[in-house]
Amino acid sequence: xxxxxxxxxxxxxxxxxxxxxxxxxxxxxxxxxxxxxxxxxxxxxxxxxxxxxxxxxxxxxxxxxxxxxxxxxxxxxxxxxxxxxxxxxxxxxxxxxxxxxxxxxxxxxxxxxxxxxxxxxxxxxxxxxxxxxxxxxxxxxxxxxxxxxxxxxxxxxxxxxxxxxxxxxxxxxxxxxxxxxxxxxxxxxxxxxxxxxxxxxxxxxxxxxxxxxxxxxxxxxxxxxxxxxxxxxxxxxxxxxxxxxxxxxxxxxxxxxxxxxxxxxxxxxxxxxxxxxxxxxxxxxxxxxxxxxxxxxxxxxxxxxxxxxxxxxxxxxxxxxxxxxxxxxxxxxxxxxxxxxxxxxxxxxxxxxxxxxxxxxxxxxxxxxxxxxxxxxxxxxxxxxxxxxxxxxxxxxxxxxxxxxxxxxxxxxxxxxxxxxxxxxxxxxxxxxxxxxxxxxxxxxxxxxxxxxx
Numbered sequence: 001x002x003x004x005x006x007x008x009x010x011x012x013x014x015x016x017x018x019x020x021x022x023x024x025x026x027x028x029x030x031x032x033x034x035x036x037x038x039x040x041x042x043x044x045x046x047x048x049x050x051x052x053x054x055x056x057x058x059x060x061x062x063x064x065x066x067x068x069x070x071x072x073x074x075x076x077x078x079x080x081x082x083x084x085x086x087x088x089x090x091x092x093x094x095x096x097x098x099x100x101x102x103x104x105x106x107x108x109x110x111x112x113x114x115x116x117x118x119x120x121x122x123x124x125x126x127x128x129x130x131x132x133x134x135x136x137x138x139x140x141x142x143x144x145x146x147x148x149x150x151x152x153x154x155x156x157x158x159x160x161x162x163x164x165x166x167x168x169x170x171x172x173x174x175x176x177x178x179x180x181x182x183x184x185x186x187x188x189x190x191x192x193x194x195x196x197x198x199x200x201x202x203x204x205x206x207x208x209x210x211x212x213x214x215x216x217x218x219x220x221x222x223x224x225x226x227x228x229x230x231x232x233x234x235x236x237x238x239x240x241x242x243x244x245x246x247x248x249x250x251x252x253x254x255x256x257x258x259x260x261x262x263x264x265x266x267x268x269x270x271x272x273x274x275x276x277x278x279x280x281x282x283x284x285x286x287x288x289x290x291x292x293x294x295x296x297x298x299x300x301x302x303x304x305x306x307x308x309x310x311x312x313x314x315x316x317x318x319x320x321x322x323x324x325x326x327x328x329x330x331x332x333x334x335x336x337x338x339x340x341x342x343x344x345x346x347x348x349x350x351x352x353x354x355x356x357x358x359x360x361x362x363x364x365x366x367x368x369x370x371x372x373x374x375x376x377x378x379x380x381x382x383x384x385x386x387x388x389x390x391x392x393x394x395x396x397x398x399x400x401x402x403x404x405x406x407x408x409x410x411x412x413x414x415x416x417x418x419x420x421x422x423x424x425x426x427x428x429x430x431x432x433x434x435x436x437x438x439x440x441x442x443x444x445x446x447x448x449x450x451x452x453x454x
Contacts, residue, residue: 005081005082005084005304005307005308006159006160006304007019007082007160007300007301007304007305008082008304008305008308008310008313012301012313012316012317012320013320015160015301015317016294016297016298016301016317016320016321016324018162019160019162019297019300019301020162020290020293020294020296020297021162021293022162022163022165022166023162023165023166023292023293023294023296023297024289024290024293025166025169025170026162026165026166026168026169026170026293027169027289027292027293027296028286028289029166029169029170029172029173029174030169030172030173031282031285031286031289031292032173032177032286033172033173033176033177033180033202033205034056034282034285035282035283035286036176036177036180037052037176037180037198037201037202038052038056038278038279038282038347039346039347040180040181040184040185040198041184041195041198042347042348043185044184044194044195046271046275046350046353047127047128047131047271048131048194048195049275049278049348049353050128050271050274050275050278051124051127051128051129051131051132051135051195052135052195052198052278053263053274053275053277053278053279053281054119054122054123054124054128054132054263054274055119055132055135055136056263056278056281056282057256057257057259057260057262057263057281058118058119058122058256058260059139060256060259061253061256061257061260062107062111062143062253063146064249064252064253064255064256065103065107065147065249065252065253066100066146066147066149066150067150067248067249067252068150068245068246068247068248068249068250068251068252068253069096069099069100069103069147069150069151069154069245069249070150070151070153070154070157071154071244071245071248071252071299071379071382071387072096072154072241072242072243072244072245072246072248072249072382072387073092073093073095073096073097073100073150073151073154073155073158073241073245074154074155074157074158074299074300074303074383075158075244075248075299075303075382075383075385075387076092076096076158076237076240076241076244077089077092077093077096077154077155077158077159077222078157078158078159078299078300078303078304078307078383079303079304079306079307079383079385080092080307081158081159081222081304081307082303082304082305082306082307082308082310083307083308086221086222087228087232088232088237089158089222090222090223090224090225090228091225091228091229091232091237092237092240092241093151093154093155093158093217093222093223093224094224094225094226094228094229095229095234095237095238095241096151096154096155096241096245097148097151097152097155097224098151099151099238099241099242099245100144100147100148100149100150100151101144101147101148101151103147104143104144104145104146104147104148105144107140107143107144107147108140108141108142108143108144109140111136111139111140111143112137112140112141115132115133115136115137115140116129116132116133119132121264122260122263122264122267123263123264123267123268131194131195134193134194134195134196134199135195135196135198135199136199137196137199138196138199138200138203139199139202139203141203142199142202142203142206142207145203145206145207145209145210146206148210149168149172149206149209149210149213152168152210152213152214152216152217153165153168153169153213155217155220155222155224156168156213156216156217156220157296157297157299157300158222158300158303158304159220159221159222159300160300160301160304161216161220162297164216164220165216167212167216168209168212168213168216169209171205171208171209171211171212172205172206172208172209173205174205174208175201175204175205175207175208175209176201176202176204176205179197179200179201179204179205180197180198180201182197182201183197183198183200183201184197184198184201185197243385243387244382244385244387245387246387247382247387247388247390247391248382248387248390248391250391250394250395251378251382251387251390251391251393251394254391254394254395254397254398255394255397255398257398258397258398258402258403258422258425259281259422261398261403262277262402262403262406262418262421262422263277263278265406265407265410265418266415266418268410269414269415270352272350272352272353272355272356273356273415275348275350275353275356275357276344276348276352276353276354276355276356276357276358276359276360277356277357277360277418279344279347279348279353279357280340280344280356280357280358280360280361280364282347283336283340283343283344283357283361284361284364284365284368287332287336287365287368288329288332288368288371288372290324290328291325291328291329291368291371291372291375291376292375294321294324294325294372294376295372295375295376295378295379296379298317298318298321298376298379298380298383299379299380299382299383300383301314301317301383302314302317302318302379302380302383302384303383303384305317306383306384311441314380314383314384314441315441317380318376318377318380318437318441321376322373322376322377322434324372325369325372325373325376326369326372326373327369328368328369328372329368329369329370329371329372330368330369332365332368333365333366333368333369336361336362336365337361337362337365340357340358340361340362340365341354341358343361344357344358344361356415359415359416359419360415360419363416363419363420363422363423364419364422364423364426366423367422367423367424367425367426367427367430368426369430370426370427370429370430370431371426371429371430372430373430373433373434374393374397374426374429374430374433377390377393377433377434377436377437378390378393378394378433380437380441381436381437381440384440384441386440389436389440393429393432393433393436394429396429396432397425397426397428397429398425401421401424401425401428401429402421402422402424402425403421404421405417405420405421405424405425406418406420406421406422409421
């Protein structure tokens with residue numbers, strides 16, 4: 001057993017707490033950047049708020065590609081650490097960062113050429129579409145920084161270095177917090193860029209996060225070692241990373257893309273419905289931060305124990321995580337039901353937009369517990385190399401539940417049908433994911449394939 005495999009010894013509950021607590025801080029910091037963006041952009045006017053609401057699901061989907069790179073890198077590296085193959089862990093970590101950079105450049109080109117057409121299809125037009133274009137150009141040019149940073153974060157998470165991973169997230173968020181008011185509104189005689197300033201602040205945050213990430217990884221026990229790639233089977237290593245990263249990227253993108261479709265449907269109900277959905281989405285993301293943190297930490301714990309053939313520990317981690325999701329999700333849903341109106345008022349003075357945000361949260365919040373179970377199970381599937389299961393589940397959740405429900409009932413229920421579509425998708429997805437995870441982890445007696453040495 002490798003001495004570097006920290007998570008194959010000791011209390012599972014203790015590992016979950018120690019890995020998840022820093023993740024909650026890191027995820028909170030990341031989520032807060034979207035809320036800060038919405039706050040400062042919302043002060044510019046209702047059109048700007050609607051424009052940033054169109055961008056929110058697309059930006060989340062694109063950022064989810066970074067999650068895929070991170071998950072793929074973490075999955076392969078954590079299992080290699082658990083199996084005691086440290087050279088493979090280092091070479092795959094290096095490949096993860098390089099693959100992130102390559103994919104980031106491709107996405108940047110696609111965004112620069114096709115952003116206007118994409119948002120037109122979503123229903124944006126006129127001044128809102130012009131503002132979106134001003135935002136997306138710097139965002140696209142900086143996107144390779146995000147995917148490279150994701151590979152570094154995956155390497156840190158695979159080692160169980162949640163504190164260092166959180167430091168990377170905090171550095172990005174700090175830059176965003178400081179620069180948003182300056183670059184959006186202006187300061188010290190500088191007029192600011194308006195809505196585009198939010199994009200410039202985001203890119204600056206990615207650059208700082210990348211610098212901190214490189215420092216953190218190179219000071220760890222599994223640093224990037226490009227020289228190993230000359231000796232390793234690069235094609236095999238890249239396949240192993242991509243076998244998880246590609247499905248995980250699509251998996252992470254599917255829910256935001258589903259929300260983008262819902263945004264398009266809400267555009268039929270008016271600008272206030274879109275703005276309220278955007279506000280509600282940001283508040284919702286912040287409310288489920290502990291669930292997102294748990295889904296981020298479960299991969300390293302399950303991955304290292306699976307790689308070390310400690311299957312009972314991997315299963316116990318999933319069971320304990322699922323129980324937490326159920327309790328926390330119901331508590332938060334109850335709190336939001338009673339206080340969502342006051343929270344929505346922090347972002348807008350427009351009564352119609354505020355009412356839309358409140359209506360959305362009072363319906364969708366009751367699916368948070370099931371959503372937590374869903375994303376934790378997906379994290380476990382990715383960790384043991386079953387990323388395709390997570391992909392199929394996520395696709396079915398959106399294509400067979402969320403969108404059809406909203407489409408069929410919107411003529412009669414209006415915006416409430418769209419909100420209810422998300423609720424139904426979360427409830428069904430959580431139940432099915434739990435059943436499949438139980439079947440895979442509780443009854444599988446097959447040992448995972450040991451990766452060969454590079």
